[in-house]
Amino acid sequence: MYKAYIISTGTELMLGSTMDSNSVFLSEQLAAAGIKVIGKSTVGDSAEYIRAAFENGVNMADIVISSGGMGPTSDDLTKEVACAVMGSEMIVFDEEVKRLEDFFRRRKRSMPECNLKQAMFPREAKILKNSRGTAPGMYLKKDGKVVILLPGPPREMQNMFSNEVEPLLKQDFPAVNQAARKTIKVLGPGESQVEEMLGELMHAVDGYSLALLAQDGEVHIKITAEGKELLDSQEILAGVLKQIEEKMGKGIFGYDDDSLEAMVGDLISRQGKTLALAESCTAGLLAKMITDIPGSSRYFWGAVASYSNDAKMKLLGVRDATLREFGAVSSETAAEMVRGIIEKSGVELGLAITGIAGPDGGSEEKPAGLVYIALADAGSCWVKEMRFVGGRDAVRILAAKTALDLLRRYLLYGGLQ
């Protein structure tokens, strides 16, 4: 598989207020073209640092592709530095001078002297047209390496990549290696637990690799299969997918772009049911997650965020005696909350969450992170005690997602799995 290295230049990228969207675009495009991005570098407008980035890139990769620093001003240094690193001398291209003069004539302005450097390239370079600005790009193939220089403004860069760079890349780097990819998403076990469950599969070498990514309580298992041809890759992928599915079982809630919210919404909807919530410590977070999905009004009735005990009693009919005897964070209160919302709403499915999100409010007996989740249908009610570890945000997110996942398992397999 061919390797690419991406460089973004621009002092504004060093300050944090500007996102480097160019490298994201280029990563996606290169991955789609079957080229592996092995690294990215972002540097300010300094010849020394730009040079280090290009040297590093040319050392490691087959293709170095940069954006930015192609303008006419004195802090636009990319082309100069890149050509020096490649040992290529620049000359003036007469047709480029004409093009620039035309550009300015059409705008009824005279061309500033400094723009002349935009007409200079190595003799062996291909000049890439910029249909949206004055700065042309450059495609230089030399000593088995390709260096591609693009302008910084995203509109110009993206356009130039699609129209000028892609055809050249296809020609010089035919996608010999057709990788097949899939992501499996699980909730429940942590990253290291998933690695243990996968065991030998993590270290197998026959044509595929696994990467784990932990995100808001979810673990994503990213599979990349690489065979000689796309068909081989797909076959390898299908094989390893089956093995992982056997090991992770009911813990898998989705694939690729699936979200837990959308998956559960789809299940509720397909079973013709409606859901109502009673949330205490998450206080609207789960309702917000469910309604992030357009069209959720088909299966979502609404929620009560009963943050205070008074709200639990007035809106859900939780008994004062229950709160006093067992406390707001208890299995008993969770059960009364979920029964209360089922009764109020008259819908088929209810979920209730009560817990201590922290950082304050915990005790030795009931520490921050203790959460009760209750699930009820017309006939039955289940309560599960969870002990989450993490800060306030983490506990709330884990509580909301675990509640959703319990509902998913109930809808797929019945009861509380």
Add this chain to the structure above:
Amino acid sequence: MYKAYIISTGTELMLGSTMDSNSVFLSEQLAAAGIKVIGKSTVGDSAEYIRAAFENGVNMADIVISSGGMGPTSDDLTKEVACAVMGSEMIVFDEEVKRLEDFFRRRKRSMPECNLKQAMFPREAKILKNSRGTAPGMYLKKDGKVVILLPGPPREMQNMFSNEVEPLLKQDFPAVNQAARKTIKVLGPGESQVEEMLGELMHAVDGYSLALLAQDGEVHIKITAEGKELLDSQEILAGVLKQIEEKMGKGIFGYDDDSLEAMVGDLISRQGKTLALAESCTAGLLAKMITDIPGSSRYFWGAVASYSNDAKMKLLGVRDATLREFGAVSSETAAEMVRGIIEKSGVELGLAITGIAGPDGGSEEKPAGLVYIALADAGSCWVKEMRFVGGRDAVRILAAKTALDLLRRYLLYGGLQ
């Protein structure tokens, strides 16, 4: 000025689907600490490329700071590689082993063998506590360079940076460049509108610069004043601050790290009042935002997320006739929602939101983005019609924040400003 180099590791960052938000956060924080970021590098989970990035960073900068690759699994390589580059041998820290064992014991799980490597550090390193996960960070000062390793999950990384890294950086790299900074936060006008309102102030050159950052409906005006000494900078800052405050007036809701949620919570609390919500299109989002603030139970009663009309009637007493005559998205329904929640809860302050978040559900008369926000106290009720532009998420966030801001203005200035 001290120089820093930022490294982000993770194969997922090479694919384009994951934004490298960590390097953006670190850039901002380092700039604020008076440290100049001279470059960034992003690499996959490969020892060879991570090594190249660290070597490059140590060559160019005083401080190399990385995020990612600190987990327990076999593709977490950052610490190993960074220590090799620095020529530091790692040993097992017994207290770290205990901490990990405790972590797993509390979760009633046994510790996977692979987690042991999270307890290994060079003898000369400072171990950085991770209050939100298992992976500790590392601060290594050696041969005039500092290498800082942080975990990849943004919540863990940001927390560790603020609590553990900042104090060490302040000590080792006192800000020689005495700039004074302040951020003013406004809600309401867009970025270009704020630019217009600021007028000449945007382009002034006498010792300060302004940068605008639009974020979730808020606009942040970032002021950097640079005089010869810190006292000069502070004087320049005070002057421009006063001018901006005059121009932005009541639109300013806070400064620097202030959040709208916390500012409003503080106001309600100081006036000894309690708030209850009725949310339709935002369906829990505003309740979630308010309860993101620890201690919000002091002034937040709870909320009803009345997503369906049935919930509006059953939980809030909105009349069927009102819904049929004016529709769920109407000034009349918003008013009945807010009166309903005030009656139900018996608290002093109520907010209600009903609108069309989109993308579907809109009509020519009532397009997506149309939102009614109602505010009520014991005696009065106000309703405001808003027309937001943007996708589903943007409309929901703008609706929730605008509701909060109306409450802020009511609490500060009375009525609906």
